[in-house]
Structures are given as C-alpha cells and as structure tokens.
Amino acid sequence: LDENDYLEFLISDPGTKTIGLYLESVSHGRRLMDLAASTQKPVVVLKSNTNRASNQIARFHTTALAGNDEVVSSALSQTGIHRVDTLQEMMNAFKIFSLPFMKGPNLAIISRSGGSAVMAADAAHRYGFKMIPFSEDFFNHVRKKVRAGVIRMTNPLDLGDVFDLEFYKEVLERALQEEGVDGVLFSHSYLPGIDEMTTKNLVRSSMELSSFYQKPVCLCLIPDSSEWIMMRKTADFPIFTEPDDALKALALSLKHYRNKFEADFHPCNTFEIPSSKGQSTRKQSDKIFSPGEVFELLRGYDLPVADYKLVKDYEEALGAAALIDYPVALKIADSDVVHKTDVGGVRLNIETPDELKRAFQDLKGDCFLIQKMVNMGHEVFIGGKHDPEFGPVILFGLGGIFVEAIKDVVIKVAPITEREAGEMIQGVRGSALLNGFRGGLKADLESIKRCLVSVSRLLYEHPEIQQLDINPLIVLREGQGCMVVDARILSIAECSLNKRGFQ
Structure with missing residues (x-):
C-alpha cells in the first residue's frame, strides 16, 4: 500500500472530514493529484525530505529553475492540496478545518x-x-x-x-x-x-x-x-x-x-499520462533536437514561430535572407550549442547583404539559422521538464537573461487550462511589466495564455521530452500576438519512459 491507497480510502470514508498525510516521497504523483481533485474534503500534506542530493550544473534553464521540491509544492497546490512545513502547522490546519469554511476575505x-x-x-x-x-x-x-x-x-x-x-x-x-x-x-x-x-x-x-x-x-x-x-x-x-x-x-x-x-475552479479532469502520440514516429534517445525539429514540432501545436531557414554557407544564407526579408538574425544552429549568446553565436538586426557577410565571417559552425527579426516586445520564458514524480510540468517567467538571474517562475503540472495559464502569468512577480507598468508596453496576455496551454498539451502528449526551453518568446503589444524566436528540446531514452507508470 502507498499513500494513494490510504488517501482513496479516507476520501470514501464518510466519517473522515479532513485528511492529513505525512510524506517523505511521492509514489505516483499524478494519481495523488487525481484523487485530491476528486474530493471536496481538505487534504493536508506535510512533505519532508526536501533537499536535493546533488547540485549539478544545469544545461537547461528549466533544470535549475524547477527542482523536485518546487514541483511538489506546485503540483499539490494545483489540485487544492494544502502543503504545510511543520507538524504544528498541520495541527493548526486540522483545527481550522473543523470550523465552517471562510467564504470570503472580510x-x-x-x-x-x-x-x-x-x-x-x-x-x-x-x-x-x-x-x-x-x-x-x-x-x-x-x-x-x-x-x-x-x-x-x-x-x-x-x-x-x-x-x-x-x-x-x-x-x-x-x-x-x-x-x-x-x-x-x-x-x-x-x-x-x-x-x-x-x-x-x-x-x-x-x-x-x-x-x-x-x-x-x-x-x-x-x-x-x-x-x-x-x-x-x-x-x-x-x-x-x-x-x-x-x-x-x-x-x-x-x-x-x-x-x-466556487464555480470558476475547474482543474484538469485527469492528470494521467496518455500513450504518446509522438512515440511511434519519434525514436530519439537522449539527444537535443535540431532547431528545425524543434520549430516544426512547436508549429504542429499552433505556436507562432518566427520565419526561419537553416543554411550551411553564406550563399544559402543570402538567398534565405532575401526570401525572409531583412532585417534578420543569424545564429549558430549546431545542436550541441545550448546557450548561443554565451559563445557569441548570435548576430541581430542584420539589414543588408554586406552586414550578413560580415556576420557570417565572425561565426564558426557547420549549420546556421537565418531568422526574421522580431522587435519591440516583452521577452518571456516558457519551459518544460519531465519530473520523476509528476511527469511533464510547465514553467513560465520573464525571459532573456533574466530567467536565471531573477528565477521568478511559476510551475504547474501539465496539461493546464486557460484559467491556470492566466494564473501563471499573474503569478510571477514581474507580471506588472507585462501589464504595462508606468505606461510601458501592455503585452498581449491572451497570446501568452494560448502558448502556455499549447505547450502544456505538447508536453502531456510527448512524455519522451525531458527538457524544453522557449526563451525568448517575444510578446508584442496587446492584440498583436507573440513569436517564438529560440527554443530547445531534449528527449529521453524510450526505455526510461516506463518509470513510475508514466506510460
């Protein structure tokens, strides 16, 4: 028996009004979420064993931003489970849930x-x-x-x-x-x-x-x-x-x-992972997708991707830039280069063939990306990872270099609803900037919501994806949409998908 078996019994027991669980690990996170979402009884969880055993340098933003304990807290909150940090807090929760519910803030x-x-x-x-x-x-x-x-x-x-x-x-x-x-x-x-x-x-x-x-x-x-x-x-x-x-x-x-x-709370009907529709055709094993593979997968889920062409030399780049139309960006497109900016692998605002030639001479690589420039917008970050206890999770925060510097992110277990996407946007401390702080550019929040829902569906339907970074997603003025200009995906070996029942 695990915690979910006890939880299922206590939910069905008419004599139990409030449920408390002490956990040191989570056996099957998504079943726990499904059970908690199925009941109106308060569920209080005291989760210990929160320190990570290692602190390896993360290759992806998402790894550094979404540690296991942060995912646990977000997942529990997402289905209305009340996480507490001490036994005294748990006892106080039991006390308060013996009273009528507080139905408003007054x-x-x-x-x-x-x-x-x-x-x-x-x-x-x-x-x-x-x-x-x-x-x-x-x-x-x-x-x-x-x-x-x-x-x-x-x-x-x-x-x-x-x-x-x-x-x-x-x-x-x-x-x-x-x-x-x-x-x-x-x-x-x-x-x-x-x-x-x-x-x-x-x-x-x-x-x-x-x-x-x-x-x-x-x-x-x-x-x-x-x-x-x-x-x-x-x-x-x-x-x-x-x-x-x-x-x-x-x-x-x-x-x-x-x-x-309250009527407007509608969590996802089920958090169980379906069979991956991409599993039969996608056989990657622990590799980073090429930029072309990433962008086409995102487009398949209706995410707006800036026009691009993959090229190998200057002549191909010249033709691609003419087709896309200036100004363009030139980027190294080798799969093993994770942070292009760190290695000087990005040139922006190229407006003429001569500028393109000079930029090409500065970069070293076997494959390059010519991409239409997208200016005048807020940079935000959308990330995803495959958590060992809860499966695919999605992250949102301010983008560009700020995502790791500030670490202001919100995490939810995928898939999410539009309401939950809105909560993620407003949940970051920097949301005031997106809302036009002090006369600034008011971002197209509806387009961010659509992207978050689409990415969560992508992660949910492709559990072979271990890490996903969209950074930045450039969000334009309200009503003008947004555009993906850089993204990375790392897949996991197919044999590891059966861990913890995610397949």
Whole structure:
C-alpha cells in the first residue's frame, strides 16, 4: 500500500472530514493529484525530505529553475492540496478545518488587548484578509458597556475598556451578524482564578455561534500551562494561542473554499499520462533536437514561430535572407550549442547583404539559422521538464537573461487550462511589466495564455521530452500576438519512459 491507497480510502470514508498525510516521497504523483481533485474534503500534506542530493550544473534553464521540491509544492497546490512545513502547522490546519469554511476575505477582529489587536491586524494583512468597517449600530451596542470611554470604534476592536465578560458573547454575535463579515478572530486574555468561568462560557458560545451562523470563529486564548488542558476540555472547539497561527490557518480555509466550492475552479479532469502520440514516429534517445525539429514540432501545436531557414554557407544564407526579408538574425544552429549568446553565436538586426557577410565571417559552425527579426516586445520564458514524480510540468517567467538571474517562475503540472495559464502569468512577480507598468508596453496576455496551454498539451502528449526551453518568446503589444524566436528540446531514452507508470 502507498499513500494513494490510504488517501482513496479516507476520501470514501464518510466519517473522515479532513485528511492529513505525512510524506517523505511521492509514489505516483499524478494519481495523488487525481484523487485530491476528486474530493471536496481538505487534504493536508506535510512533505519532508526536501533537499536535493546533488547540485549539478544545469544545461537547461528549466533544470535549475524547477527542482523536485518546487514541483511538489506546485503540483499539490494545483489540485487544492494544502502543503504545510511543520507538524504544528498541520495541527493548526486540522483545527481550522473543523470550523465552517471562510467564504470570503472580510474579517472582524475583536481583542481584549490593544497590542494583540494590532498584531492581529498585521497578520490579517499578511495573509490577505480585509477588515471592513463595523456598522454604527454595532458600535452603539458596544458603547453600552464602555466604562472609561477610551475605546476606539474601529475594526480591529479593542474591548479592553469592557469588563463585563458575559457581554463578549453579544459582541461576538453582533460581529457575526454584520453584513459582509465572513469570519471573526477573537483574541482573549484572562486572569486565572478570576475569569475562568466566564472564559469557559466564551469558548462554548464561540462554538455555538460559529455553528449557527456557519462562519468561522478563531478563538485565541493565552492561558497559563496549568489551565490550557482544562480550557481545551470545556468544549470540542479549536483554540489557538497566537493570532498569526490562527490567521495563517484561516487563509487555508479561504483558499480551500475558493478552490473547491466556487464555480470558476475547474482543474484538469485527469492528470494521467496518455500513450504518446509522438512515440511511434519519434525514436530519439537522449539527444537535443535540431532547431528545425524543434520549430516544426512547436508549429504542429499552433505556436507562432518566427520565419526561419537553416543554411550551411553564406550563399544559402543570402538567398534565405532575401526570401525572409531583412532585417534578420543569424545564429549558430549546431545542436550541441545550448546557450548561443554565451559563445557569441548570435548576430541581430542584420539589414543588408554586406552586414550578413560580415556576420557570417565572425561565426564558426557547420549549420546556421537565418531568422526574421522580431522587435519591440516583452521577452518571456516558457519551459518544460519531465519530473520523476509528476511527469511533464510547465514553467513560465520573464525571459532573456533574466530567467536565471531573477528565477521568478511559476510551475504547474501539465496539461493546464486557460484559467491556470492566466494564473501563471499573474503569478510571477514581474507580471506588472507585462501589464504595462508606468505606461510601458501592455503585452498581449491572451497570446501568452494560448502558448502556455499549447505547450502544456505538447508536453502531456510527448512524455519522451525531458527538457524544453522557449526563451525568448517575444510578446508584442496587446492584440498583436507573440513569436517564438529560440527554443530547445531534449528527449529521453524510450526505455526510461516506463518509470513510475508514466506510460
């Protein structure tokens, strides 16, 4: 039995509401994804053994950018699995999933301590929550019990001036009734031996009100160690000690609700690998494809490739340039040259036959590429690799030399939908540049989406591909499309395709 067998059983078990898995490896990643996508139950995974045994110098950008653990995190997230890093985070996730789901980002914060309220507000911002204003009716109700009049009527609300702890239940219920409030964080400190009974009543009330209004109430208590177990026995209700822990867990609840219950979440129906349609005709064994093979394969999947011709000498280059039309680029096209720029194997913006001749004299090689110049656009990167646990995965990031310098990439398991392609584009930190930051060129994002979906399909249908780099894909102004100007593919030996059930 492996983790998938246990997961399948727990998904079918009506008595199991939340599932937790501790993994040191993944036996069959795509089956794990299929199972997780099939259920609305929260699945929490604590994955250890994350260090790579070796750090060999990568020949492809993708190898350096998509280590095994990065792929695991992306794959789990893609199907709504919640990955945590510590046992404490796993326990907090179990606590939060015992409450009603957080159905929106609007949070009410109530605290007996002003300092705790400020820290909770910081944590709320950190985890993406919004603190909407309370209504005047709510504040008028709170004012009934205010003594010194020092309370600031805000969200977060400091109840340090209210000493009637039985009144806290009314404040909590009023907060849950507020229009737009999706959940409440209540941070409560109390004096042992004095506030014990009223605090126990607050725990019971939190459980009852959370269930009645079907909104989560994250109750944070700061008892001394001798009373912690006693408070936990007061009711079958989760208690947190730190607002940050509670809100980090609550963010998982909101993410889960959005992923599993909102109508626009439609993950791929299956992540199982089909028989490769290219396997019967493509018999490459551990080799880098020639530029012509790469470009024709990409064109077969409707990717726009800049016009090109492969040539062997200047006379052929001259004819190709005249046919393609100047300006052109001249590149070394030998398969064993991976990074052409590093060896001085690229000449750009060649506008005349004389310039072409001089460029040709500077380059050494057996095969050359004449290609139509594509200017005035954003350079982005699309990559792919065959992961040993999850099969083909796709990467996206800013292109050119920045892809390795910045390492700002998003990874997903192939195939992907257009919605997921859009998430990849907006998921990179440099996405503002593509959106026309400070009056800059607004990129044709729809064309990038189409390319990402097409490349993911290519990788999915050709599991013999071990590495793929499209760098750069030049993206033109909105509505004008994009163009592939450089790409590389490395295939794997056919005999290795049967590892981990990918064939």
